[in-house]
Amino acid sequence: MKSKKLVILMIVFIILIIIIGCETNVIALSRYGSRGTEVSQIQTKLKRWGYYSGSVDGIYGSQTLSAVKYFQRTNGLTVDGIAGTQTLNAMGIMGSSSSGSSSSSATNSNLNLLSRLVYSEARGEPYTGQVAVAAVVLNRVKNSSFPNSVSGVIYQNGAFDAVRDGQFNLKPDSTATKAAQDALNGWDPSYGAIYYFNPNTATSAWIWSRPLTVTIGNHRFCK
Helix, strand or coil, rough: CCCHHHHHHHHHHHHHHHHCCCCCCCEEEEEEEEHHHHHHHHHHHHCCCCCCCCCCCCCCCCHHHHCCCCCCHHHHCCCCCCEEEHHHHHHHCCCHHHHHHHHHHHHHHHHHHHHHHHHHCCCCCHHHHHHHHHHHHHHHHHCCCCCHHHHHHHHCCCCCCCHHHCCCHCCHHHHHHHHHCCCCCCCCCCCCEEEEEEECCCCCCHHCCEEEEEEECCCCEEE
């Protein structure tokens, strides 16, 4: 009888170990009241992009909560104030469970973000023009005047109309994905441009003053 109880206790113990082990591999999610390095990452990115004006203290307080909701609202995400998987991915923050393949995950995330931007900003444009739009994002990443990540550039407040009006959340087609991949592989038909605009709709005198690098389809690319 005792041996049966011992066996049952051992089975229960093993099950508990498995459950705890699985839970430790779940991506960390930050929410109101959370503390730690992930919260600091969130605050740093949102501050850089103009969504957050508080201090980077690693404490998920009311200001961070409001900033996350602002980011979610602006970018077509569920507005719950919780930095869950989708919100973290949109910010380019990889959760703790992906540490073993962070490089691969980051590459896939960049490709996804670029593909969505190309599709929302340049679908219907010549293929070369779609690659050039993706190249502009990558050129900004390398430019000290802009955020130093693909997600940072794309989500910088007011940077792209398609992000602001929600078209960025459309599913990209295979052409947009291929164009994004070509840009990531080093093709830059924009010739180093960090801006582009449609001359038929642009009203800013400032953007017209930027030095032209090339015109492709409906877009003028400039520095």
